[in-house]
Amino acid sequence: MKKIKIIQLFAAAALCSGQAGAQNIDFDNLPSIMDITAQASQIAAPAPQAVRVAQEPAPAQTSAPKEWTIMVFMNGKNNLADYILKDMNEMEQVGSSDKINIVTEAGKMAYTAPSNPYNDGWGDFPDINPWNNYYMHPGWPPAPSFNTPSTETAETPSVDSWVGVRRYYVQKDNDTSKLGSLLVEELPKTDMGDWNELVEFTRWAKAKYPAKKYMLIVWNHGDGWITKSLKISLPKGISYDDETGNGITTVQLGQALAKIGGVDIYASDACLMQMAEVVYELKDYAPVIVGSEETEPGDGWDYAAFFSRLTSSLTPTALAKAAVEGYAASYSAKGQAATLSAIRTRNADNLRGLLDQWVTLAMAQDKAKLNEALRESTGFKGADSRDLLHFLSITGVKLPELQAKGAEIASLVSSMMIKNAPVGSTYKNAGGLGIYLPYYSFDDNYSKLAMSKTGKWDSFIKWMTDKEPAAPTAPAAPTR
Structure with missing residues (x-):
């Protein structure tokens, strides 16, 4: 989603032949990720040491894998916590089907917006826009918790006012006031800024909900490959966890995808991730990558618009197009500028x-x-x-x-x-x-x-x- 962790740029003034090309390749029939052999044995990625607490039995699996399992790693352990309910309700408008599993790992924390909207709680410098002094990031602050009174108060508790990390099997449900999906697991304290946790979730989802093809969406703040803070000497990329202060770097994101054996589509519901550097880092583990060149607005993807576009054609190309077209349609209807694209990595x-x-x-x-x-x-x-x-x-x-x-x-x-x-x-x-x-x-x-x-x-x-x-x-x- 959206979502840039507030970036700090100090700028003093206004900003300022090999043989390559298209090949005759049938991209609608890309090989399944089960055919991809990632050199993962060299990468040590111990799973987080935690006890998984099952809440309800997951739906029984048929003998044959479904066409797709779409896995959404929803790190709302930051100022995006209030968007978890909204986006999962969008998913529930369509829900899983006989061809598609939709599963999430959703993390939330109690979040109070700071009195200074230019400081995100990480002790960072204020945002500076070299073109026009200070600017407010389009995904900041999340509308439900900053200027708009929250509906989840102590006087009127919501059934979805929980905090922590949960795993859901997304089911069709039209009640947007709460989640109707199946709660499969409630996890102990979990660091969603640790790439090992992304590996653990994806391995779990693949094992529990097998499919012919897999799509992984990382939902959170994003910075492309760029360092999050001038004070932090790390090449941060995505999935910031405010409770731990950790985030997944672009290099770690590549390591995570290698460790899980790759996916057929990787997508960032996050800001600024559609960069050549990210595509190159992930090229061996994701034949298709979806992301935004620009910061995403706070609402991020419209999952109802995405999932409702999935038809009988369930090729990687069709899914990637559906994600981009649904996103563009939702922001065009709002009259809000945005970017999203889907790219093949084969010629990276x-x-x-x-x-x-x-x-x-x-x-x-x-x-x-x-x-x-x-x-x-x-x-x-x-x-x-x-x-x-x-x-x-x-x-x-x-x-x-x-x-x-x-x-x-x-x-x-x-x-x-x-x-x-x-x-x-x-x-x-x-x-x-x-x-x-x-x-x-x-x-x-x-x-x-x-x-x-x-x-x-x-x-x-x-x-x-x-x-x-x-x-x-x-x-x-x-x-x-």
Whole structure:
């Protein structure tokens, strides 16, 4: 969901050929994740030591696995706690079926919004918008608990005013005042910012509700790959647990997906996660990735709009399109700008290779014009993230030597894109995939990512953020 943990950027001024491409591949018949062999044996991920308390027996499973199990890891142990009930009620408008299991791990904590809305309780710096002083994050504060009186007061307790972590099998139910789904387990104290808990939940769901294909949605705040706080030297990514102060880094997210043997679709109901760096980190464990380039509004996904679009065609492509189209329709109806896209990861290595070739060419060009292109390209709130295709398009105009390679990259990204649905004129140039492109300084944590270890984009950023003119050097030979 939504959901960026408030990001702090101190800015002094306004911001500013290899063979690759589409292949004749039948993406509607991607292999089941059961065919994916992840090199997971090298990754130590002990399951959290906790006793699982069963509340009610889960529905008996038929001998044949269903077509899909959709697993939603709903970490509401932060200022999103009040959205758990809302989003699960959206899921219940459709519910599980004879073809689809929908299961959740939902965590809630008692949350009181701080008197200073610019401080999120992590001791972080205030948000600074270099374009317009302070800004309020679109997912902050959650409407049910900040300006609107809560319906879950001591005088009128709600049956769903619980706190803790629970697992549900989502069933159809039209009563939006409470949850009608089957409570399968109530867990002891659980750290939902620990990637091991994500592994534990997904393994449990796969074992208890077997299916031919699996979709995993992580529901929480997100920062792309970016460090959450200038005070915290960690490359945070998603799933922040305010009780423990932990979050799952992009590297850990890749480790988690490897440990569970991958999924057919990975999705982030969270802010800023649809970045090239995240796609590259997860490429070996998720053939399809769904996420937002921009911050998500507080409501996040409309699960009723998503699930109601699932028809007899249950291919990974169909599910991914349904998620994006449902999201876009819900925010279009509200007149609210938003972004969401679904991308295939099959050609992520080719994309990285083409970017390396582009970097080799770009670092022999006029840095001032490249910085102009950076400032003019579509950017996203608080993450030093720019739209990749828009940036390449502008650089091609300013520096014709880069035009052909930029067009080659754009063609490849277009072939990878299942659905891109930006809503509103603000995002008319959002092409569906962001990339790290800071104007002021390079974050050393970026070097920990797989894309940095195998590619040249980090070298390009270091060169771009070095404001001192460098002596010209001959470009290195392209590598594959």
